[in-house]
Amino acid sequence: MERTAVYPFTAIVGQEEMKLSLLLNVINPLLGGVLVKGEKGTAKSTAVRALAELLPPLDCVRGCRFHCDPEHREDWCDDCRDAWEDAAEVPSDWCPMRVVELPVNATEDRVAGTLDMETAIRQGKKKFEPGILADANRNILYVDEINLLDDHVVDILLDAAAMGVNTVEREGISYSHPARFVLVGTMNPEEGDIRPQLLDRFGLSVTVTGEHERENRIEVIKRRLAYERDTDAFLAQYAREQEELAQRILAARKLLPKGTIDDDTLGKVADLSLALGVDGHRADITVIKTALTNAAFHGRTRVERDDLLAAAKLALPHRMRRRPFEEGTLDWDRVTEILA
Amino acid sequence: MERGNLYPFVAVVGQEKAKRALLAALVNPAAGGVLVSGRKGTAKTTLVRAAAELAAPQRLVDVPLNVTEDRLYGTLNLEAAVQEGQRRFEAGLLVEADENLLYVDEANLLRQELLTTILDVRQQGRNVVERDGFSFAHRARFVLLATMNPEEGTLPPTLLDRFGLFVDVDSLQERGNRVEIMRRRLSFERDKTAFRERFRGEMETLRDQVRQARTRLPSVEVSDAMIALAAEWCSRSFCAGHRADLYLLETARAFAALDGRDYVLPDDMGEASVYVLPHRMRQIPPQEQEDGAEPPDDWPDDRTDETQDDAPDTAQDNPQDGDGDDGPEDNGQNKPDGDGDDGETGDGRGTPEPGDTLDGAENGESHGEAPAPDEQVASIAKGFFVPPLVWDDQGDRIVRRGSGKRSRTRTDLKQGRYVRAAQYDGKTSDIALDATLRAAAPYQAMRPKQGCAVTVTRDDLRRKVREKRVGMTLLFDVDASGSMGARERMGAVKGAIFQLLEDAYQKRDHVGMIAFRRDAAEVLLPLTRSIDLAKKCLETLPTGGRTPLPEGLEKALVVLDGALRKDPGANLLLILVTDGRTNRAAAGDPVAESLSLAGKIAKTGVPSLVIDTEQDFIKLGVARDVAAAMGAQYYTLQGLTKEKLLRIVRRAGRPAGR
Numbered sequence: 001m002e003r004t005a006v007y008p009f010t011a012i013v014g015q016e017e018m019k020l021s022l023l024l025n026v027i028n029p030l031l032g033g034v035l036v037k038g039e040k041g042t043a044k045s046t047a048v049r050a051l052a053e054l055l056p057p058l059d060c061v062r063g064c065r066f067h068c069d070p071e072h073r074e075d076w077c078d079d080c081r082d083a084w085e086d087a088a089e090v091p092s093d094w095c096p097m098r099v100v101e102l103p104v105n106a107t108e109d110r111v112a113g114t115l116d117m118e119t120a121i122r123q124g125k126k127k128f129e130p131g132i133l134a135d136a137n138r139n140i141l142y143v144d145e146i147n148l149l150d151d152h153v154v155d156i157l158l159d160a161a162a163m164g165v166n167t168v169e170r171e172g173i174s175y176s177h178p179a180r181f182v183l184v185g186t187m188n189p190e191e192g193d194i195r196p197q198l199l200d201r202f203g204l205s206v207t208v209t210g211e212h213e214r215e216n217r218i219e220v221i222k223r224r225l226a227y228e229r230d231t232d233a234f235l236a237q238y239a240r241e242q243e244e245l246a247q248r249i250l251a252a253r254k255l256l257p258k259g260t261i262d263d264d265t266l267g268k269v270a271d272l273s274l275a276l277g278v279d280g281h282r283a284d285i286t287v288i289k290t291a292l293t294n295a296a297f298h299g300r301t302r303v304e305r306d307d308l309l310a311a312a313k314l315a316l317p318h319r320m321r322r323r324p325f326e327e328g329t330l331d332w333d334r335v336t337e338i339l340a
Numbered sequence: 341m342e343r344g345n346l347y348p349f350v351a352v353v354g355q356e357k358a359k360r361a362l363l364a365a366l367v368n369p370a371a372g373g374v375l376v377s378g379r380k381g382t383a384k385t386t387l388v389r390a391a392a393e394l395a396a397p398q399r400l401v402d403v404p405l406n407v408t409e410d411r412l413y414g415t416l417n418l419e420a421a422v423q424e425g426q427r428r429f430e431a432g433l434l435v436e437a438d439e440n441l442l443y444v445d446e447a448n449l450l451r452q453e454l455l456t457t458i459l460d461v462r463q464q465g466r467n468v469v470e471r472d473g474f475s476f477a478h479r480a481r482f483v484l485l486a487t488m489n490p491e492e493g494t495l496p497p498t499l500l501d502r503f504g505l506f507v508d509v510d511s512l513q514e515r516g517n518r519v520e521i522m523r524r525r526l527s528f529e530r531d532k533t534a535f536r537e538r539f540r541g542e543m544e545t546l547r548d549q550v551r552q553a554r555t556r557l558p559s560v561e562v563s564d565a566m567i568a569l570a571a572e573w574c575s576r577s578f579c580a581g582h583r584a585d586l587y588l589l590e591t592a593r594a595f596a597a598l599d600g601r602d603y604v605l606p607d608d609m610g611e612a613s614v615y616v617l618p619h620r621m622r623q624i625p626p627q628e629q630e631d632g633a634e635p636p637d638d639w640p641d642d643r644t645d646e647t648q649d650d651a652p653d654t655a656q657d658n659p660q661d662g663d664g665d666d667g668p669e670d671n672g673q674n675k676p677d678g679d680g681d682d683g684e685t686g687d688g689r690g691t692p693e694p695g696d697t698l699d700g701a702e703n704g705e706s707h708g709e710a711p712a713p714d715e716q717v718a719s720i721a722k723g724f725f726v727p728p729l730v731w732d733d734q735g736d737r738i739v740r741r742g743s744g745k746r747s748r749t750r751t752d753l754k755q756g757r758y759v760r761a762a763q764y765d766g767k768t769s770d771i772a773l774d775a776t777l778r779a780a781a782p783y784q785a786m787r788p789k790q791g792c793a794v795t796v797t798r799d800d801l802r803r804k805v806r807e808k809r810v811g812m813t814l815l816f817d818v819d820a821s822g823s824m825g826a827r828e829r830m831g832a833v834k835g836a837i838f839q840l841l842e843d844a845y846q847k848r849d850h851v852g853m854i855a856f857r858r859d860a861a862e863v864l865l866p867l868t869r870s871i872d873l874a875k876k877c878l879e880t881l882p883t884g885g886r887t888p889l890p891e892g893l894e895k896a897l898v899v900l901d902g903a904l905r906k907d908p909g910a911n912l913l914l915i916l917v918t919d920g921r922t923n924r925a926a927a928g929d930p931v932a933e934s935l936s937l938a939g940k941i942a943k944t945g946v947p948s949l950v951i952d953t954e955q956d957f958i959k960l961g962v963a964r965d966v967a968a969a970m971g972a973q974y975y976t977l978q979g980l981t982k983e984k985l986l987r988i989v990r991r992a993g994r995p996a997g998r
Contacts, residue, residue, distance in 0.1 A: 280381020
């Protein structure tokens, strides 16, 4: 199938928080993904699909179904381990990082993987046929309308997201493989809630609304029309910006491991969580990691106040401890006060 | 695949209770395993996985939530059958777990029949296989480790108390600890190997301690005095059955062994009681409440605090629990939090005793002062007690099976979880390949080969039996007329609805709301899963004007009809809240019209509940008549709080959930 053109990420008007949250996850896949909440027609899906163009290449073990990372042997699948034991070396290739889509109506065997029918019937052998979670390893797993996903599929996602391993014990198959993915979900809150356990798996969350400024709305329409009229010309127009952003992502990735954070900053993050009453410790850790990533994105190794503010805005709103029905709102004045 | 480079057990900051419980469970499998309960992000899973490293060379056998029965129990070995024509048993997870650790993450979400089996097998120490033509038993001795997040509902008491130990974890509130957690997590993620190296010494020490304790355990004696103490404590804390006594003693032995002793001290018993007693305490019988509620004075001082904390909480959260734990299986399934998860947060919003409900209702409303002349908005009276809803599935055995949330139903669509295979019925294309091949395997030697290793005939075909969780759909039809606003009734009504909504939130039900007042009924909230929206609707619902009951019923009929057409298997429930004092401007007899519409609602087969709020001195009793015509369960607002369960009878006539 021919690859269809994708609307360039850099051509999306406004929606800065959403764009930032997606970029930070590309720079640091350990952030835990992002949940994008918003009404229809707010460029949610466009942005996620556009992200594909900016993704850096991955170093993958050649021929591996799970694109294992040659650098991280502890996360290898069984095949790669066996290959290593046989030859003590594994060849690798650069392959593009991808956005893997999980459709809402996907069946559990397609998500988790299942018994390979052909091998079973032709050879009488059991072989694992990988599913979407195998594709998603080290990639972005995108679920549109994630709040409509069937409960049992959500359970599979929860299992995999918890430890980065997909364990299959079904249909006569016993298999487990690495499944570390950046989970990106979109939802329209009017169509129902998302399960609290799944919500917590998202590192960041943003709420998008349609552009309300007249100028911006006009710009949105203009660009869309230009894109549809002459796609190639439109893409060419944004080629340089796209390339610059891709380079910036690569630079940030290199800078990220050098990031430092002092105890004073850690203390402030703890104060923030305690004062706001967030659930669990994942909030603290996510704020710190997001701040570090944001600093790297801006070419810095030291975390500054702005990084913490940006991180708090993205990492905290969906983690406010809430009873059923009580709005988990983030008291932004308190945040700025504590981080002063 | 192996999981390397785990976060080390000793590097987990705080959570001492959970650590001790895990150590006890590892040292002594007879302590009955441990269930770690806690909200998200409290290091539950990290702790359990890390604990497994202490038991090496034993390994952690994972039970994923979507496990199928063949993999759990074991089945025919397909390859041996096809390639060598041999009937060989292929071990399931229960065999692999023998002499190892078995781990169920999110245990409250696992199909309950599987969890029941796992708990049975653990208790027996053996698994009896009667499947796929195999009939034999094998040994299965394992340490059971489980975690759960009570936010999505908890386990019924009957399953809960079959875990020997139970421990609640919460996030640490101390600033220094939180900083340390962040620091360690960051350095772990940066360089796992170096981080593990840092804690290697400590891990070795602890591993040795566990190893030595295990060696010592057989020689740890329990004196008669300790046995008497166990019996005393268990009976005083109203634990059901005798399991508690044994688990208490076995856990105390584990602590003694960890401490390097051959004898059990009262301190060991005290520590053990913290993990063994809380989740199995039953409601204190009323007649003994006065003199029996005091904790035994011989309880060790430093432990009583925690144990006491949990005790009243457990009792309160299960107000309907008094009827014992031997009821039918699904009796326990719909109970609200039974594990006291909010016991320590102390936010004062626990389920109140039925006794103080009406007071609470009035309190909640007293600040809704200065009503507008015609319209007013009553605030929600919080703390209003409404008993939980329970389906009574008469003659509907299919839906009874298993549980989780409200109920499960078998589905013919290709959706839902594949639970087992059954003989092909020619109707579906949902073939269970694994089961089909196993069915065909034994005959391969006799069948002509057609270029494939396996020749399948029609008789071999098996289909997938799938199960899907079904929530309820609650449709509230609320009278918001001026008469409801009178005497602060609306606050209590909102309180009652709020309770039902809160329950619905945990069970992930759909809800919808219709309000009727002035001269019309309005769908305030179409059927949705967003309970938050329903809450907002409820909060801002004003009262005022006349009572167009017929319009309200007609609108309900329209919504129900639409829902049934969309999904004939939907578990609908209509909840009508009215004082029945219907009047309106339009011509016609509103009472007669209401009764006729109620009859139509009865014909849809949708079960219904009428909550009568009529409190006037002279009662007209219209709501009661409407309830009768609708075939509804009828409660008065006051009577509602006295019930233990709201039993919703699903009548035959409309096949529910098929």
